[in-house]
Amino acid sequence: MTGLVLQELLQGFSGPRARDRVIQRFSALPFLSPDRQDHIAAADLRNRCRRAGVQVGTIDAILAQLCLRYDLTLLTTDRDFQRIAAHSPLRVWSERGASGPLQ
Numbered sequence: 001m002t003g004l005v006l007q008e009l010l011q012g013f014s015g016p017r018a019r020d021r022v023i024q025r026f027s028a029l030p031f032l033s034p035d036r037q038d039h040i041a042a043a044d045l046r047n048r049c050r051r052a053g054v055q056v057g058t059i060d061a062i063l064a065q066l067c068l069r070y071d072l073t074l075l076t077t078d079r080d081f082q083r084i085a086a087h088s089p090l091r092v093w094s095e096r097g098a099s100g101p102l103q
Contacts, residue, residue, distance in 0.1 A: 001029040002066060004059055032066050041065045045088055054083045064090050 009022050034042070042058075042065035049056045056064075057080070064084045067074045073091040074081055085092050 001026055002032050002034075002063065004063065032070065034062050034066060038062065038065050038069060041069070045084070049084055049087050052087050054087060056080065056084055060084065064088065067091070 006022075006026060009026065010019055013019055013022055039062065042061040045065055045068075046056045046058070046061040049061075060078070060080050061084075064074065064081060066072070067090055068088065073093045075093045081090065081092050084090050
C-alpha cells in the first residue's frame with residue numbers, strides 16, 4: 001500500500017463510514033514510501049517504456065517501481081501496467097493468476 005493508492009481509494013468513496021472502512025481494512029497492509037532511488041529508477045523505467053513507444057504516467061511509474069523493488073505482484077485492472085510489464089520484470093495479477101503482461 002502506498003499513500004497514493006490509499007488516497008485514490010478514499011477519493012472513490014463517499015461518507016465517513018465508507019472512509020473509515022477503507023482505512024481500517026487497508027491498514028493491515030504494509031505502507032510503502034518511495035525513496036530517492038525509487039524515483040530515479042521510476043524515471044529510468046518511464047524512459048525505457050517511452051523509447052519503446054509506451055507512454056507511462058509519473059505515478060504509474062513510481063507504483064511499478066515500488067512493486068519491482070519489493071518483488072511484489074501488482075493488483076490492478078489498469079491496462080497501462082500491462083504495457084509497463086511488457087518492458088520490465090513487473091508482475092501484474094489477473095484472475096488467471098500472477099503473470100507478466102495480461103492478454
